[in-house]
Amino acid sequence: VSQATTDVMFPLSPGDIGVSRDGCVVGLHPIALSTAVALGRQCAAIDPWQRYGISASRLTSSFAAQGDGGFRYELTVDHVTAGALIILQPWLIGPYVQFIAVLPAFQRRGVGQVVLDWVEARARGGRQRNLWLCVTAFNDDARAFYAARGWKQAAVLPDLVADHVAELLMRKRLI
Numbered sequence: 001v002s003q004a005t006t007d008v009m010f011p012l013s014p015g016d017i018g019v020s021r022d023g024c025v026v027g028l029h030p031i032a033l034s035t036a037v038a039l040g041r042q043c044a045a046i047d048p049w050q051r052y053g054i055s056a057s058r059l060t061s062s063f064a065a066q067g068d069g070g071f072r073y074e075l076t077v078d079h080v081t082a083g084a085l086i087i088l089q090p091w092l093i094g095p096y097v098q099f100i101a102v103l104p105a106f107q108r109r110g111v112g113q114v115v116l117d118w119v120e121a122r123a124r125g126g127r128q129r130n131l132w133l134c135v136t137a138f139n140d141d142a143r144a145f146y147a148a149r150g151w152k153q154a155a156v157l158p159d160l161v162a163d164h165v166a167e168l169l170m171r172k173r174l175i
């Protein structure tokens, strides 16, 4: 896949990408620095990042980073900050969802579904064979979410982020 095709696969500013179950507009936008700071604080306060002890400043840095092949987005619901999405592409014969968070006030309204549907549609449009992500073994809610949407466990990665905790490498085959 050429660089040009990759750029089109994950545009810098996708804008509106769908509608939640309760009729709110879901959007993806570039992350402003002030938003990266706010999102760092909000994500550090929820699992799995809270349980791992990952700091707000470290999360902010990952939202604000540049030049590593990451596509970084602020997620909005009716134009209010509702979470974040980071995709690495190219990764392993398909993109890697490095980070996805829907903040608690916006969960279970179909927003995560809209986001994953968008990632999948973009990857399919780019004729990618796979989607990838890691989910922490203790993150039962997220595991249920992915399992119900066709993701399969591809590998167990023991002690990846911290001792005695496994990450599960999840794959969704597109072809």
Ligand SMILES: CC(C)(COP(=O)(O)OP(=O)(O)OC[C@H]1O[C@@H](n2cnc3c(N)ncnc32)[C@H](O)[C@@H]1OP(=O)(O)O)[C@@H](O)C(=O)NCCC(=O)NCCS
Pocket: 046, 047, 048, 100, 101, 102, 103, 106, 107, 108, 109, 110, 111, 112, 113, 114, 133, 134, 135, 136, 139, 141, 142, 144, 145, 148
């Ligand atoms: C996992 C996450 C991305 C899902 O996003 P979402 O917008 O809440 O998901 P949706 O509303 O589209 O789908 C919700 C589905 O996920 C599963 N799910 C989510 N939260 C759940 C919970 N507390 N208990 C059981 N199932 C849950 C269910 O299958 C649920 O479907 P239902 O609402 O029809 O029962 C979001 O909850 C989140 O960001 N959680 C915190 C951070 C995190 O764990 N990120 C993933 C790291 S790999």
